[in-house]
Amino acid sequence: xxxxxxxxxxxxxxxxxxxxxxxxxxxxxxxxxxxxxxxxxxxxxxxxxxxxxxxxxxxxxxxxxxxxxxxxxxxxxxxxxxxxxxxxxxxxxxxxxxxxxxxxxxxxxxxxxxxxxxxxxxxxxxxxxxxxxxxxxxxxxxxxxxxxxxxxxxxxxxxxxxxxxxxxxxxxxxxxxxxxxxxxxxxxxxxxxxxxxxxxxxxxxxxxxxxxxxxxxxxxxxxxxxxxxxxxxxxxxxxxxxxxxxxxxxxxxxxxxx
Amino acid sequence: xxxxxxxxxxxxxxxxxxxxxxxxxxxxxxxxxxxxxxxxxxxxxxxxxxxxxxxxxxxxxxxxxxxxxxxxxxxxxxxxxxxxxxxxxxxxxxxxxxxxxxxxxxxxxxxxxxxxxxxxxxxxxxxxxxxxxxxxxxxxxxxxxxxxxxxxxxxxxxxxxxxxxxxxxxxxxxxxxxxxxxxxxxxxxxxxxxxxxxxxxxxxxxxxxxxxxxxxxxxxxxxxxxxxxxxxxxxxxxxxxxxxxxxxxxxxxxxxxxxxxxxxxxxxxxxxxxxxxxxxxxxxxxxxxxxx
Numbered sequence: 001x002x003x004x005x006x007x008x009x010x011x012x013x014x015x016x017x018x019x020x021x022x023x024x025x026x027x028x029x030x031x032x033x034x035x036x037x038x039x040x041x042x043x044x045x046x047x048x049x050x051x052x053x054x055x056x057x058x059x060x061x062x063x064x065x066x067x068x069x070x071x072x073x074x075x076x077x078x079x080x081x082x083x084x085x086x087x088x089x090x091x092x093x094x095x096x097x098x099x100x101x102x103x104x105x106x107x108x109x110x111x112x113x114x115x116x117x118x119x120x121x122x123x124x125x126x127x128x129x130x131x132x133x134x135x136x137x138x139x140x141x142x143x144x145x146x147x148x149x150x151x152x153x154x155x156x157x158x159x160x161x162x163x164x165x166x167x168x169x170x171x172x173x174x175x176x177x178x179x180x181x182x183x184x185x186x187x188x189x190x191x192x193x194x195x196x197x198x199x200x201x202x203x204x205x206x207x208x209x210x211x212x213x214x215x216x217x218x219x220x221x222x223x224x225x226x227x228x229x230x231x232x233x234x235x236x237x238x239x240x241x242x243x244x245x246x247x248x249x250x251x252x253x254x255x256x257x258x
Numbered sequence: 259x260x261x262x263x264x265x266x267x268x269x270x271x272x273x274x275x276x277x278x279x280x281x282x283x284x285x286x287x288x289x290x291x292x293x294x295x296x297x298x299x300x301x302x303x304x305x306x307x308x309x310x311x312x313x314x315x316x317x318x319x320x321x322x323x324x325x326x327x328x329x330x331x332x333x334x335x336x337x338x339x340x341x342x343x344x345x346x347x348x349x350x351x352x353x354x355x356x357x358x359x360x361x362x363x364x365x366x367x368x369x370x371x372x373x374x375x376x377x378x379x380x381x382x383x384x385x386x387x388x389x390x391x392x393x394x395x396x397x398x399x400x401x402x403x404x405x406x407x408x409x410x411x412x413x414x415x416x417x418x419x420x421x422x423x424x425x426x427x428x429x430x431x432x433x434x435x436x437x438x439x440x441x442x443x444x445x446x447x448x449x450x451x452x453x454x455x456x457x458x459x460x461x462x463x464x465x466x467x468x469x470x471x472x473x474x475x476x477x478x479x480x481x482x483x484x485x486x487x488x489x490x491x492x493x494x495x496x497x498x499x500x501x502x503x504x505x506x507x508x509x510x511x512x513x514x515x516x517x518x519x520x521x522x523x524x525x526x527x528x529x530x531x532x533x534x535x536x537x538x539x540x541x542x543x544x545x546x547x548x549x550x
Contacts, residue, residue, distance in 0.1 A: 102433055
């Protein structure tokens with residue numbers, strides 16, 4: 001696949017974003033511009049608004065009751081920056097371009113193949129052969145093909161946690177998104193499996209604009225090209241590659257925050 | 259102390275299970291002991307020749323066949339009316355309704371569920387009286403009316419179980435559709451409903467059983483003891499639960515009472531058959547969902 005990520009132009013602009021649920025503010029006056037290459041990691045204590053910020057990017061907050069938003073979010077879609085709340089952009093079309101993987105692997109209680117086929121059938125107009133080719137392509141992309149190629153018709157629920165999470169990743173990638181939002185993708189996995197997923201994300205950053213929520217400093221240091229530190233619904237610090245590389249800066253910062 | 263509490267809870271759970279199993283076993287044993295000896299063609303068809311009786315060419319007297327057909331038709335008709343409505347209402351309440359409306363509707367459904375079946379029967383009876391005095395002087399209690407009132411009786415079970423099955427799906431499963439950019443409708447029909455299938459079928463089974471065994475509703479809305487095979491939707495009919503009630507209340511010989519046991523056994527088997535059909539339907543749907 002041709003790399004779609006270019007480091008020089010901003011791909012995400014957020015201006016004065018406020019989000020509240022049932023009148024309780026969760027995000028306050030967020031201003032953010034993402035233009036560097038590499039994975040953006042949102043770091044911060046529980047309840048700091050990381051997941052809400054992530055969900056604002058694919059408008060998933062709107063599916064939760066009592067949601068109220070003000071402010072602008074622009075994403076680079078089809079080559080140009082576009083305001084994602086403008087009426088011309090349908091929320092379903094946006095979410096197909098801004099794929100999301102959740103904290104706990106949420107496979108469908110059906111076969112491995114069906115997990116990938118169902119969204120492809122519903123969303124794309126690929127024919128049967130193209131769909132099967134796409135399935136193989138994404139399963140290879142997440143390094144799952146060799147493990148499941150003999151048992152595509154078996155239930156996805158018998159896969160291990162790490163395999164299920166990679167299947168969820170493959171399911172999202174099958175729809176060819178430009179962005180990948182990851183909400184603590186390794187939170188429910190053991191150390192070794194987490195490392196494998198992190199290595200995979202480092203490979204995927206070549207082709208996708210990745211924004212991930214993490215609670216692990218080790219993980220953030222390993223995968224991040226930029227770290228956004230959040231507290232109480234606000235962005236309190238941003239670190240670029242140099243800041244991340246500096247052995248004192250990040251631990252000191254987090255010591256103050258947590 | 260904790261150990262003692264655990265032990266007590268465990269003991270109570272085992273006792274409850276044993277009590278349930280022994281109650282079920284004694285019921286079955288009692289029914290089988292009295293019912294099995296009466297099973298035979300005579301119980302179903304009396305003196306009538308079997309072939310002609312099945313085809314409806316001769317009238318069957320004092321036997322089960324018309325009641326079997328009546329009950330089966332009654333349950334099918336009631337299911338035909340209540341299933342689409344009940345399941346659709348459950349889906350609406352779980353996936354589409356605004357929270358406030360959902361609260362009001364849930365209360366109404368609870369109210370409907372708490373209505374005694376005799377009231378449903380009276381409602382049907384009163385409806386016929388009203389129709390006779392106003393628009394349709396020829397209106398009378400019938401198979402259609404009984405099925406309609408039964409449908410009203412089982413509607414809340416269907417709504418409740420469908421709604422509960424959808425509500426209780428894991429939050430992660432509910433997020434798959436929106437996360438992949440599926441529309442709400444696609445998420446509901448392609449992801450949530452198939453995943454909730456088992457729970458919904460559970461409700462269908464419960465509802466079918468309830469429709470098959472209810473006597474109070476049909477007593478006031480069209481069942482009679484010797485109607486023969488039902489003559490169309492607007493005709494009178496016989497039904498197994500009413501036959502059991504009638505035989506048990508007015509038997510004149512031991513043989514008649516025994517045939518009531520036989521009838522109860524047949525009703526049990528018929529309900530079992532309906533359960534099996536519902537289960538098979540669920541398996542077929544599940545297979546189709548998994549099919550490539």
